[in-house]
Amino acid sequence: MGVCSFLLIGFWYQDPANGYAARKAFIVTRVGDTAFAIGLFLLYRELGTLDLPSIMVLAPEKFVMGANQPTLIATLLLAGAVGKSAQLPLHIWLPDAMAGPTPVSALIHAATMVTAGVYLIARTHGVFLQAPDVLLAVAFIGLFTLLISGFTALNQTDIKRVLAYSTMSQIGYMFFALGVGAWSESIFHLMTHALFKALLFMTAGSIILALHHEQDIRLMGGLRRQLPVPFWCFVIGSACLVALPPTSGFFSKEAILNASWQLPRYGPWFWAGGVLGAFITAIYSFRLFFLVFFGAEKAQPHEPKGWQFHPPLIILATLSLIAGWFVLPAGDVLPSSPAGHPPMWTIVVAIGLPLLGIGIAYQVYVRHKWQALRLAHWQRLRQFWLQGWGFDGLYRRLFLTPFTSLAQVNRNDIIDGLPTLLIQLSRFLHRFFSQLQNGQLRVYIATLASAAIIILALAISTVGK
């Protein structure tokens, strides 16, 4: 998966920036993978097997809940999941991975590959259930990723980057769900998200092509008249993303938020964070929607030739709408989610806030009122959020620069110094002693005479004793 992702991201290899993005993806996910591997070694040492069904049976038996081993193992497995799913703190590769072709972004970086981390945690739930601290960490990571990438998405001007941060954010929701105990809902959200995110990406791709590879949303506008099919697809996709009723996303988000309210530790705080996340999601997705499809027309699109473009969009749109009505035949593979209902007002807020978000986006981006809210006025904050809260810079200073400068400084390998020293020493001795072999008779006689005198002196002195 990692190698194919690498090759696909760097597909247009002539541009070194694409190659760099590809390598970044590979190496960052490798960091997670290494932790994952160490977790596997530990798991093997503790349970004696790497066979999943056996692990699920053995874990509750052999591990004491909250003890060191399951906590350590779960943490390492989590690290692997975090890397592959582009969650904090290993999330930096996903936005740059948008350098690849759009169908690649749609499939692997939105719908399938990046959800592998969620799948991993769900699959090994037996281990995670024995480590409740780690599950709390999962929820925290999910929540922070959800919020941070949501705020970042508010700023982006490249259509694919908005969707990339949105993906990161939604997967954060899935992690959040796993952490609060809504296992089946998390997987359900995974599946529905796959459908509508792929829809959004493919639609974005067809818009990009129609505008001759233009990806900057500030240069788009008013496309709803000229590109009707992408427009309606985007409507459906965004509605699903914001989880408006009666889309499938609505049901899963409801369940996730309900479960979060009921969490024994920090329940209401998590709920508040989740609702805030939904609010932000609504704002950034409809900001994107309004900027691209409403307003003055800034670019001249042309319909892409060929019949292949629209049918996939239509299929995805249909599936996004109806998939929610099918219950997953997952049986009791996953642990059951908390039952019980939080107070009514929480549900009202949870539904209302996204609608409020849409309204705000409408006011700011279509009616051009409330301009003070626009981030363009808050330059420094905007820059910070635009660059993903400075993680790239932090990692560069912490890891990249020290490593590359250390490598460069020692590129000739100081350990080689010792043999080189020996070589120089022997050359020196050679030069020194070869001066005695210079063919001059005087030197030979002088040496012979001095040596003879010294030897005689020594002989006499020892004889004398």
Place this chain on the structure above:
Amino acid sequence: MQLLGIIISLLGGGVLALMMGHKSPVASRWLSLASLLVASIFYTSLWLDSTNSLSTSLWIIHTDWPWIERFGVHLLLATDGLSLVLIGLTLVLGYVALLSAWHEINHRCGLFYLNFLFTLAGVVGVFSALDLFLFFVFWEVMLVPMFLIIAIWGHEERRFAATKFFIYTQASSLLMLVAMVGLVLLNQQQTGLWSFSWFTLTQTDTSGSMGMWLMLGFYVAFLVKLPGLPVHNWLPDAHTQAPTPGSILLAGILLKTGAYGLLRFVWPLFPDAALAFAPIAMGLGVLSVLYAAKLAFAQNDLKRLIAYTSISHMGFVSLGIFAWNQLSLQGTLMQMVGHGLSSAGLFAIAGLLQQRLHTRALDQMGGLWALMPKLATLSMVFAVAALGLPGLANFIGEFMILLGVFQIEPWAASLAALAMILAPVYALVIMQKGFFGMAVGDKTKALDLNARELLMLGLLVVGLVFLGFWPNLIFTVTAAPVDSLIHLGKGG
């Protein structure tokens, strides 16, 4: 007896190639190919015999003729599953190196093929000599022709590199010789018999500080060959300056003789000393892995980069050997074979690039994917093999070594696992600088692979993929020898 056939056909082929070389270089090439083919026939027969009788006996003793009776030196050649696999690797790499030398070596061909086949014969001898004196003879036989290959047909700094290689190996071999004689004397004191035979000497009691010193003598010799920190310095120069077939043989098989020595001699002969020394050895292994990976990344010379990756991978081998359990040893074997194949592939590619572009400098390459798609694709395969991609042999080796080491020394395994992050850094930098990006300089003369080169690289890829998916091909043959070694090494 087949082993004798292998060695004699290689030696004989070499001599004939030298004689024919004066009249016609083409004849000496074909003759070398013929001698390799004859050797392979003997080997196949040996393989069939071994896999038939392996359930009953571990060893097939080929020759046991008295040589220097006064001191118990015999011409003792024997093979078990372990040596069988390594001799197989030797022959495969012999073919690959021969294919790469086909048009690269154009002057004094006869002498070249003599050295080439003598090196192969020496390596086969090293893997099958069970008499310490004979082992030492083959150890030296392996060294001199390789020295000549580097010194005569190498690149700009060949004299320096060859001399460095020679001195490092000779100095360490001297230590091994002294230790060897010491061991035999020890055995003589204990049993009253003179014997250089491995079977006898493994029964010697080598506990105590004497055992530790003797073990260190052997260890240093094998460490230099492996190569491990801190005596690894000869490798970058030797590999960079050697001609392509020389690099293929060096990286592919000569390094494995060091690992074989550790497996066959250090632990079985000195179980207590090796166990006591293991933490230090594993630490050096981890250092090799990480330090060499960091150095690899900094290199601009492609062959030097690949040379450092060899040091890094062999660090894994050193780590696995000193963990001394079933998992880590099987992993070590797989890593040896996998690294032999993948690093031979990388050096072959480096050689092909140097032939076409007349440079090894990465900053002068770039954008080669468009010009040479087949070469680029195969480079990608070898690059991902080097970084341990699952599906190829190297992953199995690395993973099993780490899994095995983790049971003994979790921190060593965790640190070495960092190589999983560093390896992509250097491997992908090769792809990025060499093949991706825009073309630098005049590349119109770069041609894609021809049939012979495709065959050479294809052989290696097939091997890597096969073993990546069916490692049991090797594991079934080596399981029993590994068990017996473990038993010996635990002082049994």
